[in-house]
Amino acid sequence: MDAQQQQDLIRLLRPIADDEWIVGHRGSEWLGLAPDLEEDLAFSSIHQDEMGHALFFYELLHSLGDPEPDHQVFFRSPEEWHNARLVEQPNGDWATTVLRRYCYEVFDDLRLAALAESSYAPLRDGVKKIRREEAYHLKHFTLWMELLARGGEEAFQRLTAAIPTVWGELGDLFYVGESEAFLHRLGLPGLTESVLRERWRGTIRSAFQDWGLPWPGDPSPVRASGRLGHHLPDMTALLDTMTEVRRFAPDSVW
Numbered sequence: 001m002d003a004q005q006q007q008d009l010i011r012l013l014r015p016i017a018d019d020e021w022i023v024g025h026r027g028s029e030w031l032g033l034a035p036d037l038e039e040d041l042a043f044s045s046i047h048q049d050e051m052g053h054a055l056f057f058y059e060l061l062h063s064l065g066d067p068e069p070d071h072q073v074f075f076r077s078p079e080e081w082h083n084a085r086l087v088e089q090p091n092g093d094w095a096t097t098v099l100r101r102y103c104y105e106v107f108d109d110l111r112l113a114a115l116a117e118s119s120y121a122p123l124r125d126g127v128k129k130i131r132r133e134e135a136y137h138l139k140h141f142t143l144w145m146e147l148l149a150r151g152g153e154e155a156f157q158r159l160t161a162a163i164p165t166v167w168g169e170l171g172d173l174f175y176v177g178e179s180e181a182f183l184h185r186l187g188l189p190g191l192t193e194s195v196l197r198e199r200w201r202g203t204i205r206s207a208f209q210d211w212g213l214p215w216p217g218d219p220s221p222v223r224a225s226g227r228l229g230h231h232l233p234d235m236t237a238l239l240d241t242m243t244e245v246r247r248f249a250p251d252s253v254w
Contacts, residue, residue: 010066011177013061018083022087022238026238078235079231099159103204105134106200163213
């Protein structure tokens, strides 16, 4: 592997790892608060998966020259994280959480499908296992969307009310930077912003139509992007909570 390919892979993997870790952390905040015991157990299992997926990507990054995973998670300032703003938002009510996660899981499914075409064998082989687990995550949140959309007037109203909030958070989810040349060098054109947006929109819009949900239009592009380290105050609060124990026990290991 030459130096250019190494840097391209690092640029590719950092946002993916950070998305998955922050998704897992936010999901863990529902422990004991989900609608029922069955969902509490399912949610815990899903978000253990997400943190495991993040660890896989952090370990790949470490093999490419980034710090060890423990450092990447616990010793970065907010501006050094590359996750989309969507996943760092406070959970809100259950309908908002479900809609936000459904939108993310559709995106993640498309992203993983593109990553499965990578010529970098460690990434391609790891993604095969991750896709099997993520298929369940997408199915789970799709089912919850259907339950809320068809579960009576209050559930439908709560879900509909969540749409403007979530849509305002979606802009940087697809953003990879001003130049997408690194994706073409890696042979991954399916990860460019225009391709991901088009595929995501087709899936989401069709589902909204089936569920009778209003279509709010395409998410507006956002250039003050979490992908570039431009986060909201919610991210600082999240990291303060996440690293609290680590600060008290700096010699502990993951």
